[in-house]
Amino acid sequence: MAGRRKDSRGYALYKGEYERKDGSYCYQYKASDGSRPCIYANTLAELREKEDKIKGLKYDGVDYATIKRLTVNDVVDKYISIKFALRGTTNMVYTDMYDKHIRKSFGKYRAFDVKYSDVKCLYYRIIKEGDIDVGTLNVIDSILRPAYRMAVRDRVLNFNPIDGVYGEIKRECKWKSQKREPLTEREQQIFFKYLEGSEVYRHWYNIFAVMAGTGMREGEITGLLCESVDFDKNIIIVKGALKYYKKDKEGKYKLYFEETKTPAGDYRIIPMFDFVKNAIRDELDIQELLGGCKANVDGHKDFVFTSRNGMPYTDQNLNLAIKRICAAYNREEEQTARLEGREPEPLNKFTCHVLRHSFCTRLCENDVNMKLVQKIMGHSKIQTTMNYYADITRDKELELFKVLPEVIKI
Numbered sequence: 001m002a003g004r005r006k007d008s009r010g011y012a013l014y015k016g017e018y019e020r021k022d023g024s025y026c027y028q029y030k031a032s033d034g035s036r037p038c039i040y041a042n043t044l045a046e047l048r049e050k051e052d053k054i055k056g057l058k059y060d061g062v063d064y065a066t067i068k069r070l071t072v073n074d075v076v077d078k079y080i081s082i083k084f085a086l087r088g089t090t091n092m093v094y095t096d097m098y099d100k101h102i103r104k105s106f107g108k109y110r111a112f113d114v115k116y117s118d119v120k121c122l123y124y125r126i127i128k129e130g131d132i133d134v135g136t137l138n139v140i141d142s143i144l145r146p147a148y149r150m151a152v153r154d155r156v157l158n159f160n161p162i163d164g165v166y167g168e169i170k171r172e173c174k175w176k177s178q179k180r181e182p183l184t185e186r187e188q189q190i191f192f193k194y195l196e197g198s199e200v201y202r203h204w205y206n207i208f209a210v211m212a213g214t215g216m217r218e219g220e221i222t223g224l225l226c227e228s229v230d231f232d233k234n235i236i237i238v239k240g241a242l243k244y245y246k247k248d249k250e251g252k253y254k255l256y257f258e259e260t261k262t263p264a265g266d267y268r269i270i271p272m273f274d275f276v277k278n279a280i281r282d283e284l285d286i287q288e289l290l291g292g293c294k295a296n297v298d299g300h301k302d303f304v305f306t307s308r309n310g311m312p313y314t315d316q317n318l319n320l321a322i323k324r325i326c327a328a329y330n331r332e333e334e335q336t337a338r339l340e341g342r343e344p345e346p347l348n349k350f351t352c353h354v355l356r357h358s359f360c361t362r363l364c365e366n367d368v369n370m371k372l373v374q375k376i377m378g379h380s381k382i383q384t385t386m387n388y389y390a391d392i393t394r395d396k397e398l399e400l401f402k403v404l405p406e407v408i409k410i
Contacts, residue, residue, distance in 0.1 A: 007025075007044065011044055014051075016028050016029055017044075017047065017051075020040075024040060024041065025040065025041050025042075025043065025044050025046075025047040026038050026039070026040050026047075027039050027040075027041075027047055027050065027051050027054075029051075029054060039051075039054070053112075068110065068112065069110075070110065070111045070112065070156065070157075071107065071109060071110060072106060072107045072108070072109050072110075072111050072114060072144075073102075073103055073107040073108065074111065075111045075147050075148060075150075075151045075156075075157075076098060076102070076107070076143060076144065076147045078147075078151075079143075079147035079150050079151075080094060080095060080098075080143070080147075092245050093139070093245070094139065094142075094143050096245075097136070097139050097143070098140070098143050101126050101140055102122075102140065102143075102144070106118075106122050111148075111151065111157060112157060114161050115161055116161045116164070116165060118161065119144070119161055119162055119165045120165050120168070120169065123137060123140075123141075123165060123166065124169065126140065127169075127173070137166065137169070138166065141162065141165070141166040144162045145160070145162040148160040148161065148162050148163075149162075149163075181354075182354065182357045182358035182360075182361040183350065183354060183355070183358040185362075186345075187347060187348075188212065188358065190329070190345060190347060191208075191325070191326075191329075191347060192205065192208070192209065192212070194329045195208065198325075198328070201321070201324075201325050201328065203286075203308075204321050204325065205279070206279040206280070206282055206283040206286075207221060207279075207283070207313070207318070208318075208322075209275060209276065209279040210224075210276050210279050210280060210305075211352060211355045211356065211359075212355045212358065212359060213275060213276040213279075213359070214236060214270045214272070214276060214359065215270070215355075215356045215359035215363075215376065216236075216238065216270065216356065217241060217353075217356060217378075218315035218318055218319075218352045218353070219241030219242050219243055219258070219315060220238050220240075220241045220260070221305065221318075222241075222242040222303070222305060222313045222314060222315065222318070223240050223242030223257060223258075223300075223303070223312070224238075224303065224304045224305060225239060225240075225300060225302050225303060225304065226284070226302040226303075227239075227302060229272070229280055229304065230272075231272075234272045234273075235269050235271060235272055236269070236270045236271075236272050236276075237267045237268070237269055238260060238267055238268040238269075238270060238378065239260070239267050240257050240258055240259045240260050240300075241257075241260050242255060242256070242257055242258075242297065242303075242312055242314070243255070243256045243257075243258055244256075244314040244316065255295075255297045255312065255314070256298060257297045257298040257299075257300050260378075268376075268378045269375075270376055271376070280304060283304060283305060284304065287304075287306055287310075290310065291310060292310060293306050293310055293312075294306075294309070294310030294311060295310065295311050295312050297312065315352060318352050319351050319352055322350065322351065322352065323349060326347045326348075326349055326350070329347055330346050330347060333345060333346060333347075334346075356377075360373065360377050360385075360388050361388060361391075363376070364388045364389050364391075370382070370385055373385050
């Protein structure tokens with residue numbers, strides 16, 4: 001019986017292992033396609049570590065010859081390409097976020113070589129360099145983690161190094177999401193009274209009044225169609241949302257109309273109060289005087305709210321308008337208060353979403369049925385609606401605490 005082969009240092013060599021003339025090592029194995037690829041290492045210990053990986057992959061039904069050229073970009077691109085449940089604009093958001101933070105650096109790594117610690121370092125680097133919040137990091141994790149999970153299920157990879165990283169970082173960073181405070185009734189009164197009396201900003205009154213009276217999202221209000229407004233039944237049917245996102249083939253931003261249906265396949269219905277109806281009618285009258293809507297977005301031409309040039313607004317337009325309106329009001333209020341010898345009532349900076357938040361808060365304050373609020377707001381989860389009620393309940397508790405000393409006596 002022939003003795004076991006040994007290297008120049010006297011160490012036994014296993015089947016497929018060879019020492020090369022320069023003192024490095026080679027391991028040759030049979031791949032699933034019948035080829036006999038080789039892997040190389042400077043030391044025998046390093047070689048056997050690589051061998052163990054290959055044997056482990058083979059045991060899991062994964063072919064190393066196939067995956068050794070597979071990059072993180074390859075894994076993610078395949079996942080996004082067959083993620084049919086993603087809406088068009090959501091797909092764009094995912095792709096844009098991935099391109100910005102991952103593709104040109106981490107995305108070029110071999111998918112099989114990525115370790116848990118590598119992903120953790122990546123996430124911390126993104127946090128440090130990008131100054132992003134927990135929501136943005138969650139989007140990135142929502143791309144990488146399911147992409148790797150799909151690769152594992154396809155037996156292209158045998159483990160998912162992304163699992164658990166986001167949760168661990170979230171616990172370590174102790175992120176606190178900034179709570180959006182609704183406008184008080186007094187703040188709403190100040191805002192709309194100023195708009196009504198402003199020569200510069202009066203044209204914004206109608207769209208913000210409808211937002212405050214319906215709780216519609218920015219894209220839903222900018223994408224509101226004339227056919228969606230039923231003046232006889234006093235309802236608004238939310239058929240879609242307007243999205244302003246890149247990119248066409250030239251990388252330019254453009255408008256998209258994205259249909260929005262409930263999980264049951266229906267459109268959301270919102271009650272239309274008198275002041276909302278009046279604001280819409282007034283807007284349509286103004287639009288007619290200016291020559292009507294001139295836009296055509298994915299076949300839709302009858303948008304309720306358009307700028308002076310007949311084109312729909314974007315959410316950026318609306319949020320910038322609010323910022324300027326608040327700044328202008330605060331300047332004027334400070335001067336008026338100084339002349340009248342009183343303290344000014346400033347308006348804190350807020351966004352369109354705060355108008356939606358305020359509408360939902362008013363419903364909850366008046367004990368409107370929780371399921372009805374969920375349907376009106378279009379919350380996919382009842383927990384989101386319950387959070388509003390929880391905030392209102394806490395406020396009411398604090399009010400009751402003030403009167404308890406009069407109730408509890410000895």
